[in-house]
Amino acid sequence: MIRRRFGLLLCVLGALASAACSSRAPREPLKFGLRPYARTGNVEGYWQTPRGGAPGSSSARRPTFKEAGVKDSQEYGLDAWMDWGRHRLKVGAARQVLQGDAVLTEDLTSQNSFFPAGTAIDTDSAIDWLQVHYQYRVDVPMGSCDCLKLYPGAGYKWAGLHHVFDGDNGARVSRHHAPGMPNLLLDWEWRPRNRGKLRFSGSAASSLTIGDEPSRDQVIEALGRIHYDFGRRGGLFLETGYRDVVLRDDQPRLQNHLNLKFGPWIGIGGEVKF
Numbered sequence: 001m002i003r004r005r006f007g008l009l010l011c012v013l014g015a016l017a018s019a020a021c022s023s024r025a026p027r028e029p030l031k032f033g034l035r036p037y038a039r040t041g042n043v044e045g046y047w048q049t050p051r052g053g054a055p056g057s058s059s060a061r062r063p064t065f066k067e068a069g070v071k072d073s074q075e076y077g078l079d080a081w082m083d084w085g086r087h088r089l090k091v092g093a094a095r096q097v098l099q100g101d102a103v104l105t106e107d108l109t110s111q112n113s114f115f116p117a118g119t120a121i122d123t124d125s126a127i128d129w130l131q132v133h134y135q136y137r138v139d140v141p142m143g144s145c146d147c148l149k150l151y152p153g154a155g156y157k158w159a160g161l162h163h164v165f166d167g168d169n170g171a172r173v174s175r176h177h178a179p180g181m182p183n184l185l186l187d188w189e190w191r192p193r194n195r196g197k198l199r200f201s202g203s204a205a206s207s208l209t210i211g212d213e214p215s216r217d218q219v220i221e222a223l224g225r226i227h228y229d230f231g232r233r234g235g236l237f238l239e240t241g242y243r244d245v246v247l248r249d250d251q252p253r254l255q256n257h258l259n260l261k262f263g264p265w266i267g268i269g270g271e272v273k274f
Contacts, residue, residue, distance in 0.1 A: 031083040032274040039239065041265025043073040043098065047125070047163050047258050049175045051112035053251030059109045061257070067108075068123045068165060069100030073262055077129070088135040088151060090185075096262070098125040113171040120168040127260075128160030128178075133185050142190075151187035156180060157207060157219060159247060161258060175256065179247055181217040182208040197235065199227040218246045227271070234271040240264050 043065050050058040065071070077094025101122045108115040115121060135153030142148055158180040166172050184206055191199040202224040209218050223241025230236075242263035248255045 028083070028085045033079075033081050033083075033234075034272045035079040035269060036077070037079075037239070037267050037269030038074070038076050039241070039265040039267030040072060040074045041263045043070060043260065043262050045245075045258070045260040047260075048254075049111045049163055049173060049256055050251070050254040053253045053255065054112070055254050057109065057112040058254060059107075061259070063108055063110060063121075063165075065098070065100075065260075067102060067104065068121060069102030070098050070123055070125070071100065073098055073265075075262075075265070075267075083137075086137040088137065088153070089132075090135060090153070090155075090187075091132045092129070093131075094129040096127040096129065098127070099123055110165075111173045111175060113167075113173055115167045115169065115171050119171075121165050123165040125164055126162045128162070129157070130160070131155060131157040131183060133183070135185065135187065146191050146193050149189045151185075151189075153185045153187075155183050155185065157183040157205075159219070159245075161247070163258075177249070177256070179217050179249070181219070183219070184208060197229045199229055201225045201227065201237075217248070218244075220244045229271075232273065234273050236268070236270050239267040239269065241267070 046061045046064045048058050048061055073096055075094050075096040077092060079090065079092040081088055081090040101120065104115055104117050104119045104121060106117050108119075133153040133155030135151040138150040138152065140148040140150060158178055160178045161176065163173060163175045185203065186205070187201070187203045189199065189201040202222070204222045205220070207217055207219045221241065221243040223239055225237045225239040227237040228235050240263075242265070243261070245258060245260040245262070247258040
């Protein structure tokens with residue numbers, strides 16, 4: 001499974017590199033950009049956490065975020081990129097916070113710890129997202145409007161999972177691991193003619209899952225932004241988006257299984273170009 005994923009990723013990167021090499025060598029100087037952002041939105045799903053994959057060491061598809069008192073999620077991140085002509089190297093890092101507290105209405109077992117109904121639990125979980133992509137710019141003329149810029153690319157995404165919650169009965173769950181997966185990405189940017197400082201952009205991304213085997217690592221995300229540029233060096237933006245996450249390990253009996261739906265979120269950020 002992993003070999004097939006990497007094989008497909010290499011094919012995609014090879015195709016992008018071939019297209020890049022077939023074009024004229026870029027003459028534009030190196031350009032750099034930074035994009036910090038913060039977003040918040042509704043979160044749904046569950047975080048099943050057994051111990052050693054042993055049956056009975058975790059309640060099925062629990063705890064849900066709702067019963068753990070996690071209704072909303074906040075995320076703080078930074079994207080950085082380097083452009084050389086049509087080529088782009090883009091990296092990003094973010095922390096998604098999943099915190100809440102609640103009183104359980106039914107018995108719960110997680111990581112072989114028992115939390116009876118009536119237990120007050122405090123959740124302090126998080127996901128650290130890290131990704132790196134190579135992209136190649138394609139300009140699409142749009143008649144009376146300025147051209148649409150597309151940035152297809154491929155790379156790799158990691159999810160640092162930190163699932164932590166405590167019960168007032170003394171029981172505790174603490175599970176940390178970092179699955180990774182090949183990832184495809186398409187960014188776009190469009191500035192309408194005669195619209196002054198307004199600009200629009202967005203992104204769509206999906207992890208690569210191929211073959212007959214059920215999906216174990218899958219992250220699908222889409223977002224859109226409206227920018228107000230103060231000048232050529234950057235500006236501010238508002239955004240909205242949605243993320244669907246399914247992460248399962250390969251334990252044959254009972255898996256660590258995160259199912260998370262984040263959004264639609266609202267966010268704000270800035271952009272600085274050098």
